[in-house]
Amino acid sequence: MRTFLKKIKGAGRKIGAAGKKIGAIGKKAGLVIVDKLRKHPIMCNIVLSILMGVILETLGRQRSDFSSILDFADQRTRMFLYNILIIFLSYSIVLVVKRRLFTYIVVTLLWSVIGIVNWMMLNTRNTPFTYVDVTLLKSVLPVMSNYFTPMEIISMGALILIALVLLVVAFMYLPMEKRLKRKRGFLQLIVICAAFSGVTALGFKTGDLTDQIHNILLAFNDYGTSYCFAITALKNGIDKPSDYSQEKIKSIEDQTDKAVADMEEKEKENNETVKKPNIIFVQLESHFDITQVKGVTFNKDPLPNFHKYMKEYSSGQLSMPSYGAGTANSEFELITGMNLDHFGAAEYPYKTVLQDTTTESMATVLKEQGYTAHAIHDNSAAFYDRDMVFSQLGFDTFTTKETMNVQKWTENGWAKDAILTGCINDSLDSTEGQDYVYCISVQGHGDYPTTEVIENPDIVVTGGIEDEAMKNKYTYYANQVYQMDQFVGDLVHSLEKRNEETILVMYGDHLPSLNIEDENLTYGNKYETSYFIWDNMGLSKQDGTIEAYDLGSEILKKCNIHNGVMNSFHQTRKGTENYQEDMKNLQYDMLYGKQYVWDQENPFTATDITFGIRDLEVTKAYETDDSVFIVGNNFTNYAEVYVDDVQLNTTFHNEHLLEVPKDSLEDGDTFTVSIVSRAPRVLRTSKPYLYKNSGN
Template identity: 40%
Template sequence: MKSFFEKYLHNSISLCVLLAFLINFIIESVSRRSALLGLDFLLDSPMTFFYNAFIIFATLSIAFIVKRRIFVYIMVSIFWLAIGITNGVILGFRTTPFTVTDLTLLESVMSIIPNYLTTTQMILAGAAAVIIIIALVLVFIFMPKHKQKISYKKSLLGLIVLAVSMVGITNLAISRNWVSTYFDNLNYAYNDYGFPYCFINTWLNTGISAPRGYSNKEILSIFTPEELADLTSVPTSTSGDKKTPNVLMLQLESFFDPTQLKEVTYSEEPVPNFEKLKENYSTGYLTVPVLGAGTANTEFEVLSGMRVRFFGPGEYPYKSVLRDESCETIGYDLKRLGYSTHAIHNHRGAFYGRNKVFSNLGFDTFTSLEYMNNVIKTPKNWAKDGVLTGEILSALQSTENRDFVYTISVQGHGQYPTGKVLENPDVIATGLREGIDANAFQYYLQQVHEMDIFIGELTDALEDFDEDTVLVMYGDHLPSLNLMSSDLVNNTVYQTQYVIWDNFGMKKEDKDLFSYQLSAEVLSRLGIHDGVLTKYHQNHKEDPNYLTNLKALQYDMLYGNNYIFGETNPFASTDLKMGVKDIKVEKVVEIGSKYYIKGQNFTPFSKISIDDKVLDTIFLGPTILGLLEEVDPDQVVNMKVSQVEKNNEILSTTE
């Protein structure tokens, strides 16, 4: 290898050019799952291809200022190939590509890898990582150093010239439409503008940019003087004879009506309860910002009334600005009217950082999987949604006043197995287009059919509930099943459907909406008009500058000076309580040499702890836990019970 390098690859610039070209071709081929399609990208968009190769070349050029150039070439090449191949793998599980934001979700992703990969695959992946690390160590030790003396002044000057050139070439690429700064569709952008450029864009382009002419006067001018007066007045809950019922929202994971697929027939109605609800209650198409993944962003749009596409490409506000900033939501607006606010999710409480973010979205309680009993799992180890009926009723019964309950389901989550898993599915599909895996679709169909059974059980339970209640149900996005817009009767993969059910006789009004308009529409039908974005969506949807002003309001509320609120953010983070039911320790019992804790509302995630140290615990039932390790008898008095999620993060501890 040494002699080969010295004979053919001694020119660093030539080597970098060759490496950059090859790496970019491999990355684009992997993204498209075909070398021929990678070649097609090169031939169809040569300037875009070479611009992306130039980005890779620029990163390889740092080797010019070090002696161990081969090691740097290998490290940089591995970096690009690793993220490029990761993108290809991720596109096999979902339809949205790999972004820098996904790195911030690494802890959450690691926790659900067993849902996607077999134990053997995980072992092989771990072994491959170990081999790569060992190989890199050997390369660092044994690869030859650059023999010629390095002129650091010339090398640094060259890097500065390269950096300036990068700025100039990027501006040229944008002006010639080789690439774009606006990604209306992240998946299409990666295909059109290349992986390196788009991936870096998801790192550098975050947040919301300040609107032109941003000022107190410009922000306030969005509303009329009468609207501004209403925004600063004491809120009123109703107008006329409208109701102030409990407001429930149910976000259904990957849920849509399978009969929306053209030319596919079914042995029986896949979602009969949802179909019946659409016939009798308000419904319509709901345009969502994501496809196949990105639950948290649809969730954020519905809760806040904000548009995710104003943020950086691929950005999750839950993992960026909302970690530190509170934000106006339907929850905060209803709290001002005396509502209690609850979130429920039959998955990990720490997923997407919800156990922290929800306090910035106005929730009083958050009941996650760790606070639930009698959870049944799917063959892919996701919690089934049937458990949510009891949890929703518990939230409603936990207070005497009206409640806002936001529930996020998980049963329909991918990845869907391509091997046959179900022997006797309830519904059988025929007529699927080539390219849609029949086993994966059949598995999904079974889950969505069971989710529909849950919808029926929930509405039946709420029909008997003795309080006025409105329930809004919708899918967060279409499933990752290689669906195309041409497959659907509505001709777009960015729409699901919603239903507004109630138990007190609301008028049926069908309307198509965007997910960031849904909450304002529901509140409008209840005669509730409080909240900046609620009022904005209700009164200004037809304005010619509707989206421009919405973006300005979002910037002002999250990144600007809060002019719309009198230059002060009025939304204090809540003291979020995990679980709506109190977990209580009643007494510690010693039997033989073993200790047991008796109490209330324990779950399989309940662990005995001392001074935040989690001890080996066995769950014996909702009222008793057993300690499986020895402790100092003097420390028994300090025993508490902690709810511990699967990554060993403590979500809460009894007092």
Template identity: 40%
Template sequence: MKGKKKSFAEKIKKEGWMKIDCHPLAVWFGSTIVTVLLLELLSRKSLFSLLHFVFVTPHLFLMNFMLVLTTYSLMFLTRRWGFVRGLVAIFWGAIGVTDFVLLLFRTTPFNWHDLSLIDSAMQVMNHYVSGIGFVAIGAVIAACIVLIVVLFKKAARLEKRPNYKKGAASVVTVALLTVYFWCVGRWSAILPRNFSNIAEAYQTYGLAYCFTNSYISTGISKPDNYDAQKVENILDEEVVPVNTEVEIDPVETTAPEEVSVPEEYEEETKAPIEEYDAGVNVIYLQLESFFDITDLNDVTVNEDPIPNYHRLFDTCSSGFLSVPSVGAGTANTEFEILTGMNLDFFGCGEYPYQTVLREQTCESLPYCYDNIGYTSHAIHNNSATFYNRNMVFSRLGFDTFTSMEYMYNLTYTPENWAKDKVLTTNIIEAMESTDTSDFIYTISVQGHGAYPTEEVLKDPHIKVTLKEDDEARQNQLTYYANQIYEMDLFVAELTRQLKDFNEPCILVMYGDHLPSLGIEETDMNQGNLFTTKYILWSNFQMEKQDKNVEAYQLGAYVMQRMGINEGIMFRYHQKYFKEQNANESAYLDSMAVIEYDMLYGDKEVFGGENPYQPKNLKMGILPITLDRVLYKDGTMWLYGSNFNEFSIVIINGKQYEPTSQHQNLIKIEDLKLGGDLEVCVAQQDDYGKTILSTTRSCRVEVNH
């Protein structure tokens, strides 16, 4: 009996039944199933949710299975099938692990368009990852490289040359089946192209499908009913007529009760312009991750962290603002506010700042206000290059852009984000710099994450208590509460100075999205994960009106309150406001037609040609000048105006860091130069990679 068993085992071994390459179909299907299950487990962090996905929605699991199966089918095209199979596993594993890690810091899952933000992500990585974290990331990347090399050398190979015709037929067949399932799913509306909530979509439709969809679905799909006649009908029936006469009548009014502002938060303001004969200045203030922490049902604070904002919300026109993102995505809230366009029509997770606006202009609030004589300014106390704003803002119609590289007296949070109090001076300077009315779009940054899990504030003004003991979360919320407390003081100081300003001003304030604090909808007393609160304040009397709006409707609403009808998209929203019982589905359908036509179609709304040309964007309000240069014994002195910590010196094309720097003088020591020198001062971005602007050059002759 033992002999028979032994001979049977020997027979199995001899015939190669235990060799993995004898069962390619089993390996193919088995690798796919294991990969999909691991991807979903990483994405969901819940075995129950994984089982629900597999057994309750098997058709969705099948779609994800087919996508992954297609990629594994490439192993049939080469003798190095083990190596290719390993590469595919590493590819999907990298997606799954990246998604898992990103969801620890934000609510939005990993999608293809995140890859276009790598430069921006690298710029802020130090705010989220410690030194040990960078070492760990480096170790993981190195391990992947080593693994690929080992796979190439050691992975299983076919002993015989593969049948390439059969292999290609297998790849084509499974690919066509995948495309068929994809198209049927889209046609039957089982698989959507766009997601209003990307986080929920990943849980519903699966990581492989959603990530692939984010790659395939970029831009706005051509609506089925799109043609010139449809656009003409929309313009005739669904857009209010142009009327640029401002109906607001500024009048003196009793100032509302003010919140006291600590002396260190008061900004020195220049004397206002004495003569002013224009309309109302319009100031948008987008507050980074600004959220009413008292709306969390498990949080108790020792005092209201944002009393000024609460008072203004109760006494001014206000409401809930529906924003397109949560935990991250500032640029997408900006896009909706500035353009009046709905991001739901774009690709899954797309950032138009990184796609269509890299190539063309877009109708926007700055262009619309420009049509009636305004000057448009962008202000942001973060680097100009973040989200490519230094390039995108010219295509959105801004005349000037004051980033942190053009600011003075910056102070920083413990997490090294610039504090917002510096913005008051920059807003006032922007209005004083022109004789026209001003449109000012201000983007704050102080409330940005990451929020430290360790204690960094030893004696915080706002103390947070949680219902359940969680020291790490309590430290995060305490840090966040004290940042929004200081942001609220900044709002108090800004409104105080605008109240005393001798020009009429409207200030629109709102949070760009909820902070990345792992907030669930069940944690909130009111609102949802995609709503923040906005306020419409003025230094003159305006009737209080409370209205909840979408982010893409806010600009149209503010212009409507001013009696301004500019811009096709904004006038389209205003018509919808007037028709209180309008069909929302028809409203969204026509909006998609307008957006597609403006950005990807035939520009029928503009008569066939885009009327908006990129602006010659000026960096900063205060002129940076280089007046004269002295050089002696290896030391150079540069005299001028408005230098700051981001100023560097360029001598004959080579960059030099100042030895010391003051607002009117830069000094560089230990130079070894000779001959004719061409010298200028440049403003370098906060990350030391991009020259944002330069002064005129001065020529210096050095004789030895």
């Protein structure tokens, strides 16, 4: 036994000695690598760029294996090399900085983050990661819990914290270049930048490169991750058309005005007058006809009401600008009548030009006809900056989740759309005249769970999907759509009871992120959703496929309403020669140009938008042993009590009752109740209320 133990002990010493030798070799190799990085940066840049390029493309392919990279490198060789060149350019900054090793780490970390986030987004939303998503970070943070578990969020936060700590340590302790040849480095950097510029110019000239990206998902596969991320950062807005001028805009106006005059003359001959019904658009989140997926069957129709109204009223397919995500861009086209194809790659105008520019919209067009414009969304006011953008677009009111008393939520934490029926009717009841309502639902929002989360689901997948995780996704989605369909029926029934002429347009904003491709559908393509146009005015049924940016003008045409630049243009010029070219000229002129169409003076000012329809009202306040209870009307879970601009610790009980600590209010204090978003922003405030302590 002792002999055996001695042998084990001897073997342990040998292993330890070998370990020390390996450690020494590793340390020596590390020092050699560090030395090479410092002495031969250009060669290291080439090697790192190739490695990072391969990693980015592997993570950025829906078929994440090495063969897909080989296919890309073989079939799109020049594009593959150009992506590596972009990465090489970013590494070239090391040529002119003393903290060379630290810079290598930072650049590598940034590209790694882009690759990992891109992979995550492709797997959760079927949408690649672009620079635009960075600008949306403020909107995304409040809803992260809808996509990730608390543990996942904590883990991500911990990883970010660790990365920051390591960066600080690296900055403090990694060696700097003692003899940096700065002049030589700058000369090398200038040569690299010049070569990059030349290759880029040649690429655009030969057509290998393009900044006209309409399908961002396909673009990432065709043009590569680093190129597409870079182009979304650099290419925003509408390029100035080559023929843009005052004369060109006047020519377009003259053509449109003449066509409108002819149209109005025909209407006069037919004794047709302007109709002014209530006009309601309801944009259903991630909604489409799921029964049109080939091979997938259900225990019953998930969309009975939607199918019924499609058969009875004007209906068809609506061509949307996005797939799997991009709600704000769908509504941008529908509200403004502008074509996103003329904007930058993957651009969200809500986050760019509409941050500081007002423009014409369906709201402004109908307000000229005496309408009041309402926006409704059962999600946060600040999501996509709608709380600011809708003011730029001319809306008078905006009813959001914060101003609603939401009682029912999906298993993923989104508000259920049933609440919207009351919100829409409240908007219609709030005025004596006609109303334009643009309502955005949220219930169908992803991410769709891969496990069973619904007990006793109404809709069950009965065939066509073998993968259990995907089956669970479809089951969850189908049940949300089924409940949304009940909202569709309830809304129509409520409008039927009103003694007001109404046109209701209902449609999906884009397909859900369920990995659906064109070949999986029995109709059209994955950029098309279904729509119907319900009315109680006896309008004739007209079916067809239509572009999202043209739908609003089609509705107004049914009402013989022809004012507005984009509205009249679509009504008279659709299908004519130079339709898209002239549309681009108008869009550029209105948003970026001289605004010749308005005599060089923008006629629109941002509205002082009102959040919610119902007033906050305090009717009573009384004291108990520990608390002060505030009684009133229309309180929500976002209600907060303020005294002299100081927010009190407020507990929400129900729409009629709030509670604050007893010691936070004194006899004679004047307080208000406000609805406060998570942004934070005060959205609505009650009238001041004088507190009188009945115990004194």
